[in-house]
Amino acid sequence: MKAGLFEFALCSMSGRRSKFIFVYIILTLLMLLCFSVFFITASLRAESSYGSEAVPDISVTMNRGGRNELISTSRVDDIILIPGVQYAEPAYFGLYRFDYLKANLTVVGIDPFAQQYAQSFEKAVKRHKNILTQERWMITGNKLADTLKAIYNRDAFSFAKPDGTYLELPVAGTFSPQSQLMSASTVLTDVESAKEILGIPDGKAVQISVYVGNPEETDTIAQKLSVMFPDTEVTTKAVKQASVSNLFDFSSGIFMLVFSVSLFTFFIIVFDRAAGLNMEERREIAVLKAVGYTPSDIIKVRFYETLITAISSFITALPLALFYVYCVQAPLLKSIFIGYSYMRPDFVLPFVFPAKEIALTFMATVPVYAAAVIIPAWRASVTDAQESLR
Amino acid sequence: MIKFTSVTKKYKDVTPLENFSMDIAAGETAILSGRSGSGKTTILALAAALTRPTSGNIEVNSKQTAKLPEEFASLFRRESVGIIFQNYNLMPNLTTLDNVTLPLLPTKIPFRQQRERAFALMEKLGIADKAKTIAGRLSGGEQQRIAIARALINNPPVVLADEPTSNLDAKLTENLLEIFAGIKAEGRTLLIATHDKVVTESGIADKIIRTEL
Secondary structure (H helix, E strand, O other): OOHHHHHHHHHHHHHOHHHHHHHHHHHHHHHHHHHHHHHHHHHHHHHHHHHHOOOOOEEEEEEEOOEEEOEEOOHHHHHOOOOOEEEEEEEEEEEEEEHHHOEEEEEEEOOOOOHHHHHHHHHHEEOOOOHHHOOOOEEEEHHHHHHHHHHHOOOEEEEEOOOOOEEEEEEEEEEOOOOHHHHHHEEEEOHHHHHHHHOOOOOEEOEEEEEEOOHHHHHHHHHHHHHHOOOEEEEEHHHHHHHHOOOOOHHHHHHHHHHHHHHHHHHHHHHHHHHHOOHHHHHHHHHHHHOOOOHHHHHHHHHHHHHHHHHHHHHHHHHHHHHHHHHOOOOOHHHHHHHHHHHOOOOOOOOOOOHHHHHHHHHHHHHHHHHHHHHHHHHHHOOOHHHHHO | OEEEEEEEEOOOOOOOEEEEEEEEOOOOEEEEEOOOOOOHHHHHHHHOOOOOOOEEEEEEOOEEOOOOOHHHHHHHHHHHEEEEOOOOOOOOOOEHHHHHHHHHOOOOOOHHHHHHHHHHHHHHOOOHHHOOOEHHHOOHHHHHHHHHHHHHOOOOOEEEEEOOOOOOOHHHHHHHHHHHHHHHHOOOEEEEEEOOHHHHOOOOOOEEEEOOO
16 A cells, blocks of 8 residues: 555545545445344344254144144154154243233243253252252243342242132242343243143143254154144244244345345445546546556545545444444334334343454445445546546 | 657547647757647647547657557656646645645655655745645645646656746746746756747747647
């Protein structure tokens, strides 16, 4: 880089301050919007992936006429006999309307001694020493535990059962999931309590969770299950995880992003095309040529101008987006992206830095802007200078 | 030296120069004289390779310039030609010093050395005290001297001046002629396009070339 040309680019920009400030503001807004959208989607994707990790290899649910119905637990006995199935068990979970927070809590009934929970339960759950001796208990995410403590000032919570009676469960412990949403809305209980709270009769379950020894056999076993139980819907973990990625209205988010990028880029191109070829700029390029600047020198000057503007915008937009998304929790945009899950309690977006997408945004916007500046300058630099000076 | 052989320049609907020839030896000072529209500015532009002739041959400082590609034409100007425009063509938003240094910026001369050379030249022309002033805020005479300093900063063997006195009063014209005498004394080839009789009759020219259509 020639320091002289770089300094000239700076001086030249200060001379056309208002134009560059306008472009800087537009480019900063464009990057701010893109970065914010990427931070939110990366956050939500991370948030949803935490939950999908706990999904069984295969889920068998009862679906009739598009309605999800309870499945008979007796089917576990048939499923367990399929070669390759390591473990199968009925699952009890559902949503419990918590009016105070105007949100739904996810109630999950678990057997802490069950094969899939035994190891992780010890690590994840804090202060649960009495759990083995209690018949009824509940464990909450630590954020929900704090909320309940703040509201009721006691280590117990009364659930309203579908028949109108109440079931009081002592808070036997808390857990700290990576997921903020889980932390704020998940309640683990013993199986019997979950069934009572969610109104699941004996002999029925929400789904049958199937665990497979060899992951490569998952699809084959899923096919067998579909044949064995044609009245059920059999979903593999891979399919469920794929659908989870759509949970936060990704498609509409990406549409908005593409739309915004196109709109703003178009705006910048139009502005620069219109402003870049005015008489004054053509005269300036002609003068530079007259004093010995080659077309490549002129392109370098314009490139430095572009670079200075783009990097300034990047340096401004990135911290602003971080502040907007992670400090003030992206007002407006967050609710657009969360979409359907408005019934869930408010949660803090976990910090994720999608470096690839950030770099991609920079690479997608800056060359377009640079081309819009450099191409007219190049055209002016190879045309007859005398024409512009006359 | 500047040599034009049967040069014609046509624009879309105008032909400012037709079958024009001239020969100015190295170190000579020549005046292009003629009324407005007689092609003086076009001759200077052709000599500086700012535009190409429609036909004919041009040789400046032992270089054939008529068909030089843009990149080489710019390098030729950087090395061989200094131009003083009628309306100065300064960068009005840059300081005086930045304007004078402008031709040196793309060269390999260290930045500090560029500044020192520009400052020395400005001192010689009596405008050193305006180094930090924005060019657009200076008077016509001051701008004229900045334009001269900018034209000389690359130490070119050929200097071209287009109507240099058109915006100057008698006193400033006298100063300018002194500066031109200095340029001539340095052994540079000087070509001045003017219709100002004061310049024509000043005795500075070794040769007067009439450009009548």
